[in-house]
Amino acid sequence: MIDSLEADKVRAAARKVVEKLVGYSVADDDTLVSSGLIDSLSVVQLIAALEKELNVQLPAATLQPDDFDTIDYTVETVMRVAK
Amino acid sequence: MDAQSFRRQLEENLLQSPEQVLLRIVDAHATVVELTGQQILEQSRALAATHAEGAVTGSVVLLLLPHSAELFLLHIGLVLQGYVPAILAWPTSRVDAEKYQRNLLHQLRNLPAERLITIPALTQNLSHTLPFPVEACTVAGAEKWEEVFSSKVNLDDGERMVSEAMPLPAEAGALFLQFSGGTTGAQKAVVITAEILEAQLERLTETLAFTTQDSVVSWLPMYHDMGLIACLWLPLWSGASSLHFAASDWLLNPGVLFEYIERYQGTFTWLPNFAFSYLAAQFERVGEPRLLGSMRGWINCSEPVRSKSMDVFADRYGAWGVVPEALQACYAMAENVFAVTQTKLGEKVPVYSRTALRASGSQDTTAGGEGRQFDLTDEVYVGSGRPLRGMQLRIVDPKTGAACAERTPGEIHLLTPSLFNGYWGSGGLRTSAFQDGWYNTGDYGFMDGDELFVIGRYKDVIIVAGQNIFPEDVELAAGTVEGVYPGRVVAFGVVNEQHATESVIVIAELRGEFDPARKRATERQIYQTVLTSIGVAPRQVAVVPERWIVKSTAGKISRTETRTRFMTELFNQVAAKPAQRDAVLQGK
Structure with a gap:
């Protein structure tokens, strides 16, 4: 799956998921977890929504809430670890 | 037992089987650092000697470090060397470095100390602003944090107004300080003496029939009494083993708890209530099944115990070896070092029907006093167990001060051998005067026979995922934001059903x-x-026009009445947000 994963597609998915989660659109470098927009207990649900949206698996063992702190980080993280 | 005898006894206990691994710390690279009793003694002493060199014995040494073997060893080593360590909360996620440091200095005003040990980047920034030495300790895997705090922050003179160095009087007999709240505000550093720590550990050991064969697995932070006392000091003192990994590693990978339990034949873990619900909800993500039958106690502690959280956890993981009889509950607080009551191992926790309590004529939702509402809508209350040996509980009517009859809720008061004697703060050591020796916990509950049932709190403390948050600290932090009417801020807690x-x-x-x-x-x-500042994300911040917040007749801001107004007028509006969030998460 990772081969066909394009950064633009991931970014669009991340924006969509984050926007629905936060309630309004945020800039790609706005902090989400460290600003309190998404609480750390909900990060795992953000991951689940991303997995569903992109039809990929994100192995939790290597991840930290900080890896999803902005849309930019989220895109990097997904590109790096998605299976 | 005095502090000196305690240290000698600890050393003896650690050397009982000098070759046995007693402490396992999973570091930031997922490496399990293993330490035998002998190694704990040697390495902790060496580390403490290096980093506390020059500090006066008996003085308060603050530890501000991420989860690491160094943090554990320094805490133990400083105790062994006669210093009084205090572990400060490490930020839970990436923070704004400048704001964090300003806030830290603000908090340290209320905490006289003689030394701070922290990571090199923070040492550089803080060493010129504190009236005592700041010592750098390099920690494995802290590169991320070194980067976060790498830029030099120019802290102006106003921020340097921290409290002067002040020694803790030797007669206090302190071993270490533990914070009863999530932040280091005034009057919240509980002085733990050898006498009360030993009293607590001795009773906890006998209540749990805890032996050298036991094995504790924990992700709880060390600045929390449940992590520090139950998960570290209990096994250390008993010569049993414990494994500790970072809370941030558990959050996205909750199954790692089960992995370590299986690998190290875990027998006990302590978890706040939300963790039971969270683990159950994450069942699909926790990976392959693990053998969990070695567990004697999954102890639910530090926030109100919910029956449905325990039930859903037992249902989900029953096939992995989680038996309902191993799901236990405990009522504990830093002011009592740790546990006050504990349910009986090997038996299902008792529950008491809320309807039955009402039928007996007792009000469980509008407790006298301030007319406080308790939002829990559970059908049953879960028992917190019986008092540990020699610990007395009484339930008091907050209006009259008279003792309540059985099964009648009131304020919970304690008289125990491990009860604290004072807080350490800006005024030095403040010994606490209790009424006839009894400590009013501010919690609300009832007794059924000798079983305690905790319903909620009179005090305004908010418990978020097991961590005590004082509304005053939240209000103080929010009040510093530009545009906010000075002093017109109110913080309170609401039940979060999603995360229990x-x-x-x-x-x-x-x-x-x-x-x-x-x-x-x-x-x-x-x-x-x-x-x-506080380390917790609010569920909702509502900025309102002037004069929205409700004042009491005496002109003082009323948290209770403001909360009621919020719940009636605004909560329904903001409740749409989590619902919307849930819909997204369920892919709707």
């Missing part, structure tokens, strides 16, 4: 003209400030 814990709500009045853009900007600023 509580969430923080902040209401702040906006000074001057009230327009939506300013409201939105101020709300975001408050979110960020509270998270940076």
